[in-house]
Amino acid sequence: MVSVTDQSVSRTSLWGGRFAGGPAEALARLSVSVQFDWRLAPYDLAASRAHARVLAYAGLLDAEELGQMLAALDDLEAACASGSFRPTVEDEDVHTALERGLLERLGTLGGKLRAGRSRNDQVATDLRLYLRDHARGVAARLVELADALVEQAAQHVSTPAPGMTHVQHAQPVSFGHWLLAHVQPLLRDLDRLRDWDKRTAISPLGAGALAGSSLPLDPVVVAKELGFTTSAANSMDAVADRDFAAEFLFVTALAGVHLSRLGEEVVMWTSQEFGWVELDDAFATGSSIMPQKKNADIAELARGKSGRLIGGLVTVLTMLKGLPLTYDRDMQEDKEPVFDAVDTLELLLPALAGMISTMTVRADRLAAAAPVGFTLATEVADWLVRKHVPFRDAHEITGKLVSLCEARDCALDELSDDDLQKVSPLLTPEVRQVLTVESALASRTTPGSTGPGPVADQLASVQDKLETWREWTAQRVVPR
Structure with missing residues (x-):
C-alpha cells in the first residue's frame, strides 16, 4: 500500500463541471482509493499508450501530438518507478493522479487523452492487466512449491508410511505417493489459473462509461496491443463485469485451502506424537518461555491465511450480488481483496516451498509406523x-x-x-x-496407486507437467 504525499497542489479532478463546489471532506475521504489502487499505475500507463495510438489512428491526435504524448507517458512511468512522482492527498484515485502528472508535462495537450474513455472502462482494463500479470507470478510460486514436494517425493518413492483415513492408520502407502498427493491439487490450481486467464483476456477499453463511444475508435486494435485476445462484446457488461475478479479469488481461495491442508499435515508430521519430519531451523520458530520448542509456524500460517483468502472471495461475491447494471461505486471494493490475495500468496508460497525443500523426513519412523494399527x-x-x-x-x-x-x-x-x-x-x-508392508506396496501396480512403479510413473508425469508450467509463467502478457 502506498501512502500519499501531503504536498500542496491544485486539485486535478476527472469530474465536477456541473457542481458548484467541491465534495465534502467526509465524501472525499470515503471516496479516495489511490492509497491502494496506485499499484495499477503501470497498467494504466500501458493502457494510456494504447489509447493514445488509437486516438491517432482515428485522426484525433496528429503525429507530433502522439509523439509528445507517448514521450510524456514514458517519462511519467519512469518518474512513478523511481518514486519522484507520487500520488498526493488531493488525488482521488490512480487515474486522477496520472492525469495530473500528464498535465504537468503536456499542459492542455494532456487533456486530449481522456477522449473516448472513462474511468469505468479504464479501471476494468487496468485490473484485468494487473491480475493477468500477477497470476503468472502466483503460478510461478505454486510451481516452486510443487517442485519442492516433487524433490522430496523423488527421495521417498519406496519409503513406507501409514496412509490414513479419519486420521486413523488405514493402509500402507509410499511417502513419496503421499507427497505427490499434495502436488496434484497444485496442478489443478495452475490449470484453473490458465483457464481463468483465457476468460480474462477480454479488453473492456472502448466501452467508455457504459455505452461505447461516438468517436471512430477501434477497441479491437487496443485490445490486441494490450495483449488481450479481443474486445468486449457488450459495452455495458464490459464495465459491469467483475466475474474475473471473483473467479480469481475463487482460484486463490481454493489454493489457500490446499495449502492449509498441507500445512495441517506438516503440523502433525512434526509433532512429538508423529515425529515423521523435522523442520530445518531456518523454517521453524521457538518459544519465548519454553527453550525446547520448535514450532511449525509456516505451516500454521498457511492454515490461518486460508481464511483470509476465503474471506476475500466472500467479500467480492457479496458486493456484486445485488448491483444493477452498469458501474456502481460499490465496485471500488473489488481491488483490495484481489491485491491482498496476490500479496498473501506471494508471501506464503516461497516460505512453504523453503520449509518443504529443507525438511528432513524420518524414514525409519515412517517405516516403523506403516504396519501399526493392522494396516495390512x-x-x-x-x-x-x-x-x-x-x-x-x-x-x-x-x-x-x-x-x-x-x-x-x-x-x-x-x-x-x-x-x-x-x-x-x-x-x-x-x-x-x-x-509385510513391502509386499503390500509391491502389489499396488495399477496406474495412480501407491506401488513403487506407479509412483515413479506419476513422478515423471508431474515433472513433465511442471516444465510446461514454467514456460507459461515466464510469458509476458502486458506489453510495453
Whole structure:
C-alpha cells in the first residue's frame, strides 16, 4: 500500500463541471482509493499508450501530438518507478493522479487523452492487466512449491508410511505417493489459473462509461496491443463485469485451502506424537518461555491465511450480488481483496516451498509406523478374494482376525498357523506372504496407486507437467 504525499497542489479532478463546489471532506475521504489502487499505475500507463495510438489512428491526435504524448507517458512511468512522482492527498484515485502528472508535462495537450474513455472502462482494463500479470507470478510460486514436494517425493518413492483415513492408520502407502498427493491439487490450481486467464483476456477499453463511444475508435486494435485476445462484446457488461475478479479469488481461495491442508499435515508430521519430519531451523520458530520448542509456524500460517483468502472471495461475491447494471461505486471494493490475495500468496508460497525443500523426513519412523494399527488387514481380505472368497466373507474373516490380535495385543504376523486356522480354515500359512508392508506396496501396480512403479510413473508425469508450467509463467502478457 502506498501512502500519499501531503504536498500542496491544485486539485486535478476527472469530474465536477456541473457542481458548484467541491465534495465534502467526509465524501472525499470515503471516496479516495489511490492509497491502494496506485499499484495499477503501470497498467494504466500501458493502457494510456494504447489509447493514445488509437486516438491517432482515428485522426484525433496528429503525429507530433502522439509523439509528445507517448514521450510524456514514458517519462511519467519512469518518474512513478523511481518514486519522484507520487500520488498526493488531493488525488482521488490512480487515474486522477496520472492525469495530473500528464498535465504537468503536456499542459492542455494532456487533456486530449481522456477522449473516448472513462474511468469505468479504464479501471476494468487496468485490473484485468494487473491480475493477468500477477497470476503468472502466483503460478510461478505454486510451481516452486510443487517442485519442492516433487524433490522430496523423488527421495521417498519406496519409503513406507501409514496412509490414513479419519486420521486413523488405514493402509500402507509410499511417502513419496503421499507427497505427490499434495502436488496434484497444485496442478489443478495452475490449470484453473490458465483457464481463468483465457476468460480474462477480454479488453473492456472502448466501452467508455457504459455505452461505447461516438468517436471512430477501434477497441479491437487496443485490445490486441494490450495483449488481450479481443474486445468486449457488450459495452455495458464490459464495465459491469467483475466475474474475473471473483473467479480469481475463487482460484486463490481454493489454493489457500490446499495449502492449509498441507500445512495441517506438516503440523502433525512434526509433532512429538508423529515425529515423521523435522523442520530445518531456518523454517521453524521457538518459544519465548519454553527453550525446547520448535514450532511449525509456516505451516500454521498457511492454515490461518486460508481464511483470509476465503474471506476475500466472500467479500467480492457479496458486493456484486445485488448491483444493477452498469458501474456502481460499490465496485471500488473489488481491488483490495484481489491485491491482498496476490500479496498473501506471494508471501506464503516461497516460505512453504523453503520449509518443504529443507525438511528432513524420518524414514525409519515412517517405516516403523506403516504396519501399526493392522494396516495390512486389507491385504488379508484381498488375498482371500484371490482365492475366490466373496469379499463380504473375506471382510468378515479378516475382521475376526483383527479382533483376535486386539485381544492378544499382537500384530497380524505374530499369530501362529493354528491361530489362523481357528479363525478360518481358509487362512492357510500362505497368507503370510501378504503380511509385510513391502509386499503390500509391491502389489499396488495399477496406474495412480501407491506401488513403487506407479509412483515413479506419476513422478515423471508431474515433472513433465511442471516444465510446461514454467514456460507459461515466464510469458509476458502486458506489453510495453
